[in-house]
Amino acid sequence: MPTQPKANRGPSAGPENRRALIVAAREVFASEGLSAPLSSVARKAGVGQGSLYRHFPDRTALAVAVFEENLTELELFIDRPESTLRDLLERVIDQAVVSTALIDLIWAHSHDERVVHLGDRLRDMVERKVQREKESGVLGAHVTVEDVLLAVSMLAGVLARSDADERRAVGSRAVVLFTLAFGPR
Incomplete structure (x- = not known):
């Protein structure tokens, strides 16, 4: 039938x-x-x-929509008073694990006007989190917004290039390294 x-x-x-x-x-x-x-x-x-x-x-428009939704989820989460920078990095891992194919596409079109605002939104979110973490003494005074953005970029990049069954473990190791590097001295 x-x-x-x-x-x-x-x-x-x-x-x-x-x-x-x-x-x-x-x-x-x-x-x-x-x-x-x-x-x-x-x-x-x-x-x-x-x-x-x-x-x-096109594929870029679709990838941008996926990342816009990812950023909206991160923004809602990161604005909670109890959320931490480590939590943000863990959420980035969660999103990157299922979006690895799209990460390279977004990076390849980083100057596309449809993509540029994604970086601006991420930067605004990280600025808010870094300021709160420094005020609470969890984050070292030496850490800049650019340091955290670099960490997010490195994390997404290494996850996109890791074997699917190793991504979570690789991400967890990276978060430990970043946490140690970003702590107060």
Whole structure:
């Protein structure tokens, strides 16, 4: 028996389709790598390719959407009074482990106007966290925002180049090193 096609709900389905595409992109690129066909993303999201391209005209647009969502999650978390810089680094690991294929794409397009604001958002978040950690005495006075941004960049880069089954262990070792380097002297 042939399957019935989904009813076209028109523009009202847009936000739901966009969200489904972002979730599907994470899963597809995590399992198949960056060269996975975009049709696989659309199929996994349960939408047509037309819907995919309406929301995301290219891979960069899709990667930016994934990272925007990642940053929103980090911002909500990092603004909690009990969150720490170590917690931020642990969350970066969690996100990088499932977004490794997209990290290289974002870095390759770092000057693209769609990508630049991601770095600005990360910088603002790190500035807030560094200031709070210094005021509480957890972070050494020698640590700068640039140091923490470098650590995040190094962490994402090494995770993107590590074997999938080793990423968590590699990330944990890196966080220990950063914690020791960033502590008060």
